[in-house]
Each structure stands twice: as C-alpha cells, then as structure tokens.
Amino acid sequence: MTDDALVRYELADRVAVLTVNDPDRRNAVTLEMSAQLCAAVACAESDEGVHAIVVTGAGAAFCAGGDLAVLSRATEADLERLYAGFMAIGRSTLPTIAAVNGPAVGAGLNLAMAADVRIVGPSAVFDARFQKLGIHPGGGATWMLHRAVGPQVARAALLFGFRFDAQDAVRYGLALRVDDDPVAGAIQLAAGPAGAPRDVVLDTKASMRATAVPGFLDVDHHARAKDIEIGPQVASLQSPEFAARLAAPRLS
Numbered sequence: 001m002t003d004d005a006l007v008r009y010e011l012a013d014r015v016a017v018l019t020v021n022d023p024d025r026r027n028a029v030t031l032e033m034s035a036q037l038c039a040a041v042a043c044a045e046s047d048e049g050v051h052a053i054v055v056t057g058a059g060a061a062f063c064a065g066g067d068l069a070v071l072s073r074a075t076e077a078d079l080e081r082l083y084a085g086f087m088a089i090g091r092s093t094l095p096t097i098a099a100v101n102g103p104a105v106g107a108g109l110n111l112a113m114a115a116d117v118r119i120v121g122p123s124a125v126f127d128a129r130f131q132k133l134g135i136h137p138g139g140g141a142t143w144m145l146h147r148a149v150g151p152q153v154a155r156a157a158l159l160f161g162f163r164f165d166a167q168d169a170v171r172y173g174l175a176l177r178v179d180d181d182p183v184a185g186a187i188q189l190a191a192g193p194a195g196a197p198r199d200v201v202l203d204t205k206a207s208m209r210a211t212a213v214p215g216f217l218d219v220d221h222h223a224r225a226k227d228i229e230i231g232p233q234v235a236s237l238q239s240p241e242f243a244a245r246l247a248a249p250r251l252s
Contacts, residue, residue, distance in 0.1 A: 006022055009044075014052070016053050018054065019056050027062065029067060034086075054097045061101075064103065066107040079233065089115055093206070096116045098113075099119055101124065106130060109127065119179050125166075126169055128157045128161075142158065142225055153172050
C-alpha cells in the first residue's frame, strides 16, 4: 500500500503496522478507509511471516470517529460498511495492539477497543462522544466498554460522558501502559508473539476467545452487541436532534 493510502501497511520484525492515514481529518473513518483496513487485516492474516498486528493513527490523532458526512445519511448497510474495519481488527486471528497516539473518539474508540491490548501515548484521550452528538452507541461499543472497564465505568463513559486521559485509561484498565512512543512500545510488546511459533500464537488466541465464557466465542458477543445497537443507532442518526447538533458549531 502506498504512502498516500488511507491505511498504510508496514512490516517490522514479523509485526504488521497498520496506520489509519488521513491526518488532515484526524483520521475520521470513511467507507473507503474501513475497506482498506479490512484489506490490510486480511493481508496480515494471510502472510505466514506476520505474527501480530499494531494499529495506530497518522499525525496527532488516533481516530476522530466516523465521518459525519456518512453518518448524516447512514442506513444500516452504510453502518455495517463503516464498522467493517474495526470489526476486522476485533475478529483477527492474530494478536492485535492499538498504539493510541492521540484522541480516540466514537468509532475511533471502537477501533482502539477492538484490539487485544492498548498502549497509549501521553496525549491519548478516549471519548465515547455518542450521547453528546445525540446518537446511540454503535459497533459493539456497549459490550467492548463493559469488557474493558466493567459496568460502572462503562456507564460513566456512555451515559455520563466520562472521558479517559492516558493515566485514567491505565487506571481503569482500558490501556496496559503509557509510553512516550506508543508505536515503538507496541512493537516491543509484539516481540513476544513475533518470536514464537505462529501456530502456537494463533491457537493460544483462539483458546483465550473460547474460554473467556466457555461455550461462546468473544467475537460472537461483539457481533451480537453490534446487531443489538444498530437499530437504535440508525433511528438516532435519522432524528431531528442529531441533524440539529450536526448543523450546530463543532462540539468541543
């Protein structure tokens, strides 16, 4: 993939580094970016020389969320396409790390939470933002936040607008640690699976998915949460309240 692609793909010591790459728009997720992220994940999974994936953002932001131009007219089919990139990260058979270099908002929070582990830079901020925009959470956000931080903190984020800075993210279990260079930190952490037999890495991740709730796979929970959320989210996106907030001055 070229340097001007919306998702850059680079290899570093058996680790595929995927960079969402639209820094002028703070890496807001478009349908094209989501499709390229799916393709990049598939490329990594099909390469026997890749043992782990790191996902990060170009420039100062990790990901500013879903493209508002798409959201303003989104159908369920549009949302499924918009979600596909971070759902691919969430379904990946490879170990995944989000190197969160800056704000992760809305769908950007989903992209970070879809990874197995998050390493954050000092300027990282996690902000669900859905309710402030007047829209219902989507993409499995309710389930992913419950899984990451427990019900009280998840509800604080989704119902009360609680934002996590880098230190909060570690304190509440949303991130593993703060690193001045989160990409370098993520690649260093990925040296574990990079140095292990690939089949052992894949089988270990598969077993952890299957034993989190015996009898169920965690990716099935994520998919079901996405399906539960998508109807109310579409209804909220089609509401006059969302249209009014979208037309108002940019939310801070």
